[in-house]
Amino acid sequence: MNRLPRILSLGLLLSSAGLYGCAAHQNSGQALQQAGTDFQKVREDTDVLRSAPRDVIRAGELLGRAERLSSYVGSGDDVAHYAYLSSRYSEIARENSNLLLNQERLAKMEMDRQRLQLALRESKLASAQQQGKWLEDQIVSLATTQTERGLVMTLGDVLFDTGHAELKNSANRTVLKVVQFLLLNPQRVVRIEGYADNTGDEQTNLQLSKDRAQSVADVLTDLGIDDKRIEVQGYGAQYPVEVNASERGRAQNRRVEIVFSDATGRLGAAR
Amino acid sequence: MSIRPLLAALAIATLVGCASDPAPIEQLKLTEKAIEQAKAVGATDEQPELHTAEEKLAGVRADMASKSYKQARMQAEQAELDARLAEARVLTGKSQEQITQLNTRLNRLRKQLGVTQ
Numbered sequence: 001m002n003r004l005p006r007i008l009s010l011g012l013l014l015s016s017a018g019l020y021g022c023a024a025h026q027n028s029g030q031a032l033q034q035a036g037t038d039f040q041k042v043r044e045d046t047d048v049l050r051s052a053p054r055d056v057i058r059a060g061e062l063l064g065r066a067e068r069l070s071s072y073v074g075s076g077d078d079v080a081h082y083a084y085l086s087s088r089y090s091e092i093a094r095e096n097s098n099l100l101l102n103q104e105r106l107a108k109m110e111m112d113r114q115r116l117q118l119a120l121r122e123s124k125l126a127s128a129q130q131q132g133k134w135l136e137d138q139i140v141s142l143a144t145t146q147t148e149r150g151l152v153m154t155l156g157d158v159l160f161d162t163g164h165a166e167l168k169n170s171a172n173r174t175v176l177k178v179v180q181f182l183l184l185n186p187q188r189v190v191r192i193e194g195y196a197d198n199t200g201d202e203q204t205n206l207q208l209s210k211d212r213a214q215s216v217a218d219v220l221t222d223l224g225i226d227d228k229r230i231e232v233q234g235y236g237a238q239y240p241v242e243v244n245a246s247e248r249g250r251a252q253n254r255r256v257e258i259v260f261s262d263a264t265g266r267l268g269a270a271r
Numbered sequence: 272m273s274i275r276p277l278l279a280a281l282a283i284a285t286l287v288g289c290a291s292d293p294a295p296i297e298q299l300k301l302t303e304k305a306i307e308q309a310k311a312v313g314a315t316d317e318q319p320e321l322h323t324a325e326e327k328l329a330g331v332r333a334d335m336a337s338k339s340y341k342q343a344r345m346q347a348e349q350a351e352l353d354a355r356l357a358e359a360r361v362l363t364g365k366s367q368e369q370i371t372q373l374n375t376r377l378n379r380l381r382k383q384l385g386v387t388q
Contacts (some may be wrong), residue, residue: 081345088352095359102366109373223379256371
């Protein structure tokens with residue numbers, strides 16, 4: 001007599017469980033498929049296999065676990081969970097492999113860079129010697145003056161084309177001297193300061209003075225000086241060394257100054 | 272008659288199933304460490320994977336408080352891998368930037384060598 005309701009309720013319970021299972025199954029089925037695709041991709045990639053084998057193995061193990069669980073009723077959440085973990089491991093493997101490839105590439109590029117720096121130093125040396133003026137180099141040291149800001153070397157306007165930021169080849173000797181000095185004094189750092197005259201608008205002058213200072217810094221970096229040792233500053237038409245009234249005075253104000261730190265690497269404060 | 276013992280067994284199995292999930296204390300530590308490490312290399316909340324990891328970690332703490340240990344463990348396991356992926360992405364991104372920077376320098380060097388030769 002009371003048997004019928006019991007069977008009915010049991011039937012209801014089972015069918016609702018079945019329905020619930022179905023919905024969960026669909027989600028977990030998708031996750032499982034995704035994990036399978038992700039794993040397949042990393043497994044077929046020899047770079048990933050080579051550089052992150054352990055992550056690939058973990059992805060495979062977790063995928064296997066998710067697949068085994070998917071044959072049980074009511075395991076939808078677990079399947080989705082392990083499929084998620086597996087996908088994550090596949091992605092981590094790929095990312096780690098990308099990182100390793102990048103690092104290998106960087107190492108190769110760094111070697112290229114050193115080779116090119118050496119070649120550039122040699123070619124600049126050769127061109128300076130060709131000009132037969134290499135010995136006159138010592139004169140360059142006269143261009144440095146001791147100021148309250150420290151040792152300052154001035155690169156005059158003649159070393160740049162009008163309105164341009166690139167250093168001319170005639171600056172090679174001076175630049176090599178600075179590089180040589182910095183290589184011999186690894187503790188010292190420099191601040192490269194650009195200055196302009198007062199013709200033209202302020203913004204353009206500021207930009208040009210900055211660009212010229214930066215191009216000197218770039219050349220030093222190209223010749224092997226670590227850019228951490230180089231500060232760059234543009235001052236525009238501020239701090240003239242001469243009155244801007246004459247062409248000669250303006251030319252003297254258009255300059256780049258290299259301020260050297262003391263032997264311990266202490267640099268005076270910027271202006 | 273024949274159904275009753277089965278139901279009893281099922282009920283017991285369910286109970287045991289619940290009770291056998293211990294608090295995932297070790298996993299929680301692993302997850303926290305992974306998140307910390309991702310932040311240490313410079314991952315921020317804007318990194319989608321790290322964001323997800325932190326959201327899940329908050330969920331884990333709530334689950335621990337309400338003793339839903341199974342849910343807590345799953346969330347914590349996922350958050351750990353989310354954080355590790357975030358870390359790996361940040362590191363790859365940084366190395367990519369380095370490559371770009373070094374490339375600029377190499378090009379500048381080659382250009383100069385072309386000019387002076």
